[in-house]
Amino acid sequence: MLHIQVENLTKVGRLHGISELGLRNFCDKKQPLVKKVFSLKSKPGYAFLTLPDAEANLKKVKKYVKEQEKNNWKNIVVLGIGGSALGAIAVRDALKSEFSKGPKLYVLDNIDPAYTAELLDGLNLSRTLFVVISKSGTTTEPMIQYGLVKEILVKKFPKNYQKHLVFVTDPKGGLLRKIAKAEKITAFDIPPKIGGRFSVLTNVGLLPCALAGMEVGNLLKGAREMREAIKRSKGMSNPALALAAAQFILDKKKKKSMTVLMPYSNYLLGMGDWYRQLLAESIGKNRDSGPTPINALGTTDQHSQLQLYSDGPNNKFFIFMRLLKHAKDPKVGNVLPDEIAFLNGKKFSQVIDAAYLGTSKALTRRKHPNVTIEVPKVNAKSIGALFMLFEFQIALLGLLYKVDAFSQPGVEHSKQITKKFLKGEK
Numbered sequence: 001m002l003h004i005q006v007e008n009l010t011k012v013g014r015l016h017g018i019s020e021l022g023l024r025n026f027c028d029k030k031q032p033l034v035k036k037v038f039s040l041k042s043k044p045g046y047a048f049l050t051l052p053d054a055e056a057n058l059k060k061v062k063k064y065v066k067e068q069e070k071n072n073w074k075n076i077v078v079l080g081i082g083g084s085a086l087g088a089i090a091v092r093d094a095l096k097s098e099f100s101k102g103p104k105l106y107v108l109d110n111i112d113p114a115y116t117a118e119l120l121d122g123l124n125l126s127r128t129l130f131v132v133i134s135k136s137g138t139t140t141e142p143m144i145q146y147g148l149v150k151e152i153l154v155k156k157f158p159k160n161y162q163k164h165l166v167f168v169t170d171p172k173g174g175l176l177r178k179i180a181k182a183e184k185i186t187a188f189d190i191p192p193k194i195g196g197r198f199s200v201l202t203n204v205g206l207l208p209c210a211l212a213g214m215e216v217g218n219l220l221k222g223a224r225e226m227r228e229a230i231k232r233s234k235g236m237s238n239p240a241l242a243l244a245a246a247q248f249i250l251d252k253k254k255k256k257s258m259t260v261l262m263p264y265s266n267y268l269l270g271m272g273d274w275y276r277q278l279l280a281e282s283i284g285k286n287r288d289s290g291p292t293p294i295n296a297l298g299t300t301d302q303h304s305q306l307q308l309y310s311d312g313p314n315n316k317f318f319i320f321m322r323l324l325k326h327a328k329d330p331k332v333g334n335v336l337p338d339e340i341a342f343l344n345g346k347k348f349s350q351v352i353d354a355a356y357l358g359t360s361k362a363l364t365r366r367k368h369p370n371v372t373i374e375v376p377k378v379n380a381k382s383i384g385a386l387f388m389l390f391e392f393q394i395a396l397l398g399l400l401y402k403v404d405a406f407s408q409p410g411v412e413h414s415k416q417i418t419k420k421f422l423k424g425e426k
Helices: 020-039 046-053 055-071 086-095 113-122 140-156 175-183 203-211 217-232 239-252 266-283 306-311 338-343 348-365 380-401 409-422
Strands: 003-005 075-079 104-108 128-133 165-169 187-189 258-263 292-295 316-325 370-377
Touching (some): 046 217, 055 217, 075 140, 075 203, 175 187, 217 239, 239 316, 348 370
Parallel strands (some): 258 316
Antiparallel strands (some): 003 370
């Protein structure tokens, strides 16, 4: 199970950090909010809490994946954006490296013209399945992608282009559902009470990842275990409450208006992109709420961002992600010269962990508040647990900031203006 280390919040001192007593008292006072979140699980948005129990849907996904084995797909291509893409990317990056066997999972999450053309030109379309994801069916980016892909498929496979397409969309309405019925294209549901950035444990994330050979059932199991841990934990021992409390206090009381999520594992980098959207769209609702999320990767960004973090403005809260066990761990022999002989005989895990320890200690000495999420190992269960931890934390932050964590009015405004430009309107 995941574990959160919070002692560095105290070590940085009261001016920039939080005393243990202060954090404990705040968590005890806000404990009723945990119960409130659970009580709202049937409401729009909060229904993310029910997703780990959707066994019937999981069976449908697995049945479809089994049926698709006869097509021997080599490429699974997601056409989606935002919450319809970032969750699948996070799971793929964690569980299926570029060196893995089985179908490749591509996520076309932007409409860069040249990149789109190069990807489609490079695919063997006869061995490619496209997963089109849009709840409304009118989202500009995935729908123009779908238009191009359909045009190509109809020309190449005029009699059975439909077998190269599967939709993930609203269960009843919306344009994609209408197209699916008219053209006899298989379509999977997005639960109506779930918003895009909370949808990774729906068919939005489960279907493409299962098609690419990942064990998505364990994603749900890990999320379920984390949900139950949050439900039974009290006060500062509650991981979601402790994380939400620290972030809220540091932002509102200590002027730490930026949150840096920094995993020390390439396999967890996609989680940072997913969390960035989750935090930004959920909490950034007015001039007084919304820590700015920043992504970093250890040790890479120790050589690109750490100078700023160390000696620049003290306006950041750091969340480190420390991997306790690596799937593979090469070791260098006694081959290096005396000047760097301290590296001889070292495993890579020892070096990356030393870098994490050095960075967290250095930032603590310079009074930058930080916590560490310890991840036992990267597997489907731990990734599912991280999704649930962060989603519950964001639900709590919405209540703490007194904002609707499940709306996105600013995004919708931008979409409306974009469509006016495309329609030739002023």
